[in-house]
Amino acid sequence: MEIALAGNPNVGKSAIFSRLTGVGVISSNYPGTTVEFFEGKAKFMGSTITVIDLPGTYSLAGNTDDERVATNLLFERRPDTVVAVLDTTRLERNLVLLFELIESGYHVVASLNMYDEMRRSGRDVDVARLERILMVPAIPTVATKGEGIDSLLFTSVQLRGRSKFKVRYDSHIEEMVRKLSAMLKQEDWPMPLRAVSLRLLTGDRRVLEKADGAAVRASERMREEFLKEHGEDIVVHIERDRFGEAGRIATEVVGEAADRERKEGFISDLTLRPATGIPILIAVLAAVFLVLVFAGGALEGVLVGAYTDAARAPFDDFKAGLSSDLARGAAEGVYLSVEAMLALVIPYIVVFYIMLAVLEDTGYLVRVVSLLDGVMHRLGLHGRAVIPMVVGFGCNVPAILATRAMGSRRERLILATLITIAVPCSAQTAIIIGTVGNYAGAVWALAIYIILGAILVILGFAMHRTIKFEPTGLFVEIPDLRVPSPHEILRKTYLRVKEFLTIAFPLLLVGSIALEMLMAEGILQQLIGPSEGFMMAVLGLPGVVVVALIFGILRKEMALQMLMVLFGTSNLALHLSPEQMFTFALVMAVFMPCLAAFAVMLKEFGVRSTAVVTAGSIGLAMALGALSNLLLGL
């Protein structure tokens, strides 16, 4: 048996989902789209039930990617029950999707979520009356605390049935629906003819393709006729009638205060006002950054220490048993990959993802998006681009994946390019802090960030101008600021870390083994000599640095350690002047993406774009390095 969860965005749908299903969750992209949906299993009285979490949508009309995926999934999977998750505090607008689900003939159960907030605001819902009007079971739930979930599951399995509730449209539309229904045959359609007729009238493409010519022509004629007579598209009237009905029902079951204006939170207001919002944003970003650098660094020390203590000795024994240098190199590569994962994933990626989930679930990120939308437009991007950029400070791999949330390929490509070139990931940050920050002072480290910021703006502007524009406007609901549920944050973090590991770990493993084998054969060291001249002349850096650059491709986070090994000391100041360090850090910050980021780019954007971006980043890094060498050498 299958249950699908449907609902508007921000109603706590995924919280209900995670309460129902627990850990074994699969996230997948709907074929041919970048829209993600989740699937899990729930246990009920000895049987296993599949639960599908549909993307959050406002309607089933299929006008956005999310809507199309939700409707396609409903259509293909034919779930036995559809749970409509409603935000009880905003019953009116939430009822509209419920109407559409009932109209399409699904067995619907309503989950009146966020019931506690409703109570807290001193209002109540007459649940029995709502059930009587809509003829569907309605269960009050508080997903964040797990209340009402058992009862919701029980009802979905046992008490489902088809509702006879109908939205009354205006008489002209009802007349058209009647005429169209008479032209259709029920056995051709998986949903009631009323729904089919309405979709014909609203011009739903999938229904138009399936219906026979006569009905399509009749519906088109009716639409035109309606437009001529009423001066407005029929869609406007259908939606108006739905919202009108929803308003009446909400008033009936909640009372006059159905959608009374909430008191606006003081903080909420501050985050949206540029004068205060931008300082708050800077403070938040600084906090995220500091936590990453300090807490992440401390955690890394502990973990790597423990790993070395526990695994080094047994591993060395194992290595000693191997015959060839190459095999030993490969084994060392495996050892180091695990170490790198420990050093990178848990301290930086996990910590970063937890913070990101907190920022998302409190509703803060949406505010940042709105605040920066205007400015981002000048870079050819939307406010939404802020999120992948912030993610990019952790690691470029998930950041490139996160660009999927952008409207068009053009925006995605601009954003991914900006991220790989101008947003330093945690490994690049470690290099900047470890060299310039340590030896030349914080001011110089800051200078690198300012240069990167300038590159971001200039590059964004330039790309915006050169790549063809396909505008899509921002249009989002801003949820109330709320305290996030730890349960949800952990779940999100878990899913994201899992995705990251499946992509990055195999690449890291291959990269490490290849590097160690190169080292074992002494190939890397041989590169130092021939490149000495070039490095010295152009960048003013010793030839050894070329190894760090190659490491930068395969294992960015190891580049610094490698340099220390090659210099034979951890005090870099003995071999590099502060100026050289600045040049080195700058080059490393802009230099081409690591192998994992490269692979993700390839997967998402194809060979040509990836090659251009890679070549561009190498060229830009060298040019900046040469420039910095020139200027600092004066």
Next chain:
Amino acid sequence: MVTEIAEQYLKVIYNLTEDGGVAKTSDVAKAMSVAPASVTEMMHKLSRQGYVRHERYRGATLSPKGLKIARQVTRKHRLLERFLNDLCGIRGKSRHDQACRMEHVLTDEAERQLCRMLNRPSECPHGKQIPKCERGIACEKCTKETVSLVDLGEGDVGTVSHLASKDKEELCRILAMGFVPGSEVKVEKKVPMGGPIIVSLKGTKIALAREIGRALHMVRA
């Protein structure tokens, strides 16, 4: 841009073909008080520009492109006649002649206001139909003063009057968010630097880009 004289011709052809049929050169010449030869010459010109379809010995009909202009000019003409008749009390040939001259300089904006002022008349003083305007808005909506959501200030409250989106998907997206005619919207904030407009609607805050806001026509509360 069509010249005044071309507009005049198109209007005359419209008058003659309103009830079907074709406009004969001789009839056009009579209505315009010019020689048939000049009419033929003008017809060729208009036909080359794609405004009329001209058949030798039969006469002319309007192409869709020409019809659009002709309807608009005729609409202005008949509205003006109504205006001169009803409000200025001018009768006889003078009324027609004045309207003939004014119709070419009347802006669309003024035409709309005139239509409202005269309470949406359907016929001219001669009893001929005034062509409907092509704005695609119901007349009841047009009579109210509407402003786009973008033009409301922070803190202003308005009611959605109609949606002027050409893009079907955008229209549906706006509707699904709850911006249906009759719903009350309050502008909470207009984020500077070209940022979005933040409004509250049915208890929810929504941020929408300005270009979307332009499609929403509001009646101030």
